[in-house]
Amino acid sequence: MSASRPPHVVIIGGGFAGLWAARALAKAPVRITLIDRRNHHLFQPLLYQVATAGLSAPDIAAPLRHILRRQANVEVRLAEVTRVDPQSRRLQLGDAGSLGYDYLLLATGATHAYFGHDEWAKHAPGLKTLDDALYLRRHLLVAFERAEAEPDPARRAAWLNFAIVGGGPTGVELAGTLAEIARHTLKNEFRNIDPGEARVRLIEAGPRVLASFPEDLSARARRQLEKLGVEVSTGVPVTAISEAGYQLGDTFVPARTVVWAAGVAASPLAQSLHVPLDRAGRVVVQPDLSVPGYPDIFVGGDLAAVQSQGRPVPGVAPAAKQMGRHIAAMIRARMAGKPTSAFRYRDFGNLATIGRMAAVVHFGRLKLSGLLAWWFWLAAHVFFLIGFRNRLIVLLNWAWAYWSYQRGARIIFGAPDKTSSDQ
Amino acid sequence: MSASRPPHVVIIGGGFAGLWAARALAKAPVRITLIDRRNHHLFQPLLYQVATAGLSAPDIAAPLRHILRRQANVEVRLAEVTRVDPQSRRLQLGDAGSLGYDYLLLATGATHAYFGHDEWAKHAPGLKTLDDALYLRRHLLVAFERAEAEPDPARRAAWLNFAIVGGGPTGVELAGTLAEIARHTLKNEFRNIDPGEARVRLIEAGPRVLASFPEDLSARARRQLEKLGVEVSTGVPVTAISEAGYQLGDTFVPARTVVWAAGVAASPLAQSLHVPLDRAGRVVVQPDLSVPGYPDIFVGGDLAAVQSQGRPVPGVAPAAKQMGRHIAAMIRARMAGKPTSAFRYRDFGNLATIGRMAAVVHFGRLKLSGLLAWWFWLAAHVFFLIGFRNRLIVLLNWAWAYWSYQRGARIIFGAPDKTSSDQ
Secondary structure: OOOOOOOEEEEEOOOHHHHHHHHHOOOOOOEEEEEEOOOEEEOHHHHHHHHOOOOOHHHHEEEHHHHOOOOOOEEEEEOOOOEEEOOOOEEEOOOOOEEEOOEEEEOOOEEEEOOOOHHHOOOOOOOOOHHHHHHHHHHHHHHHHHHHHOOOHHHHHHHOEEEEEOOOHHHHHHHHHHHHHHHHHOOOOOOOOOHHHOEEEEEEOOOOOOOOOOHHHHHHHHHHHHHOOEEEEEOOOEEEEOOOEEEEOOEEEEOOEEEEOOEEEEOHHHHHHOOOEOOOOOEEOOOOOEEOOEEEEEEOHHHEEOEEOOEEOOOOHHHHHHHHHHHHHHHHHHHOOOOOOOOOOOOOOEEEEEEOOEEEEEEOOEEEEOHHHHHHHHHHHHHHOOOHHHHHHHHHHHHHHHHHOOOOOOOOOOOHHHHOOOO | OOOOOOOEEEEEOOOHHHHHHHHHOOOOOOEEEEEEOOOEEEOHHHHHHHHOOOOOHHHHEEEHHHHOOOOOOEEEEEOOOOEEEOOOOEEEOOOOOEEEOOEEEEOOOEEEEOOOOHHHOOOOOOOOOHHHHHHHHHHHHHHHHHHHHOOOHHHHHHHOEEEEEOOOHHHHHHHHHHHHHHHHHOOOOOOOOOHHHOEEEEEEOOOOOOOOOOHHHHHHHHHHHHHOOEEEEEOOOEEEEOOOEEEEOOEEEEOOEEEEOOEEEEOHHHHHHOOOEOOOOOEEOOOOOEEOOEEEEEEOHHHEEOEEOOEEOOOOHHHHHHHHHHHHHHHHHHHOOOOOOOOOOOOOOEEEEEEOOEEEEEEOOEEEEOHHHHHHHHHHHHHHOOOHHHHHHHHHHHHHHHHHOOOOOOOOOOOHHHHOOOO
């Protein structure tokens, strides 16, 4: 690096890890370039609400340029990094040139993984981006339309059969909300079907839903799901998915909608580093979150495999934010010639929503479920949303949904011909 | 029609004409089928706000099923009518079968027309549907991103050059809002360009903008546009549009964004009737809005060419609602064996917004412009939005936008690779 210019920190990915790192370097004597394929930071914990038509896409996203407009040492670039060359300290940006760095933060997150069954992807879409959410919303709304227009009872039943694979927080949220939509939101709107007859099944191959929670809270979550009308199936894996349905143990279930909320894999950029990755494709980082052999490259968020106090750090938003801040501190330490320190995850607790007035919360010794947990979840999520406007709009949407059972974003747009196709 | 079943009224199109006709038949002894390709009624007067990232798509749309859920004599079908056979009184629904009717209302509206230059369509998108609006939003936001990343000054200028063809209300609204975005909303967000240097040009081939208003209001609208930073060009037509720019008289202007707000043409379904159409493809209806030779088929909204008090009825929302109600009354008259009557358009006035705090209003002898007209416009539009929730959210969005100059929906999603492509 030249003596006259401040060191160049490049951050790839504007999620929680990348954005929090950029902010934590606001007063550092560095030039920062934040690169993202998309123009927005996404509040992923509420993505399922966009998929289930409770919120509009812009409600849970904010333009990265806008968030960082007052931080003069940051330049935001809308680009895709295709390769990292740690030897020459350069990034390749597709055919849009290359970019050198002094310090690099890789925070490109995770994507779906189908456990070696990539052919399932087109029949069982996942939920990681706004485009995924809008695709899923379209598919769910169209399924009821197709059922309404279908004279054959067996084919109609297949359109009203919804399966969610994966009993983690996203799967639980989707299943609970979908049951609510079928039972309440769509009531009286159809003439040939009763949307309340829709079957919503949550499938978890492991022994219980919400495995990251204590066993008693898992059991309570299951009971709340069943009360909302969700069939919960545990201990049996899905072994095949096609357009016609899915195979669960010995049974083939005809279903036109299967949602994938099971496996995640790290985004593929990490492979260009040629360093050890774990089974999910995440970079096995040093305790200080740097990459083995490359002390100027850090990895944060869902892309990092790291332990804290002997336990793996979970892939949740608070962990990503903490990693982002830690990496900013490590870059400052390096610049000052000081030693780096190990990342220590502060676990503030765990919370998951299930549906209308149902959630589970686990904070230290505190365990809550039901209505109180739901209010807790709501307050925490709205509080952490970026932007005053978004918070107000989201609160208003929720107040409206709560009072009326309605979901304001039930609008089908984008490629109706493709998703409504029978073939 | 059989003696035992009530007559079957089929309405094609859930816009203002179709929806208002369905509602006006709520207590009539008829079975109604409302068919639309989309699942929602769209509040088209605010579509430009979705295109310019001020509102989310669901803010200005409501599911047709939801609007009509309590009206037991209506069935909503999501389908596309491909042909009308007036001899056998049947509709063809693509490959989804056919449907008979006793009375038919055709209200499929208008689409863009490029005056015989269909090759312009891909370089100059129009604005009629939510998909159009989201496409345009993406294109506008990506243009600034491309300018920021472009080192060559001439190419950068072309990305910052915006042209809107057509000086009617849509063109004026788009031009005014785009100038506001460039000058205020994006301020300080870029590091290599000044968005305020963007050129926004409104091109009208006729002698003045807002030609449906009195001349003095047209002149005031032009002054307000120029004050907002819009270059207004009148009296010279665009003669060529390509990806690189457009030809205006003798000058070729390099521009990467041309928006089409000029010609409209009736949707093509009317052709299958084999009755006289006007130059824009609209059905030349009888004074009672029925089709010549087919007294059981009515046409309403933008698809109908009709005169009232010697003047053509304009293609605006209030006219479409009035036609829908008139047609409902005519169907009742027919059923009762009574004579039908001529449609009479009640012109309550004309209003168009220009930008932040600028609008023109013409109500009888009342002529307003500027801030007062803008408040008038705002109140009228929010009042006519369907749904309590939408009104509140839209008001809140506007209050926020007014106070902060911000536009909350500046989120790029959907096919980023295509729209950001240089080629």
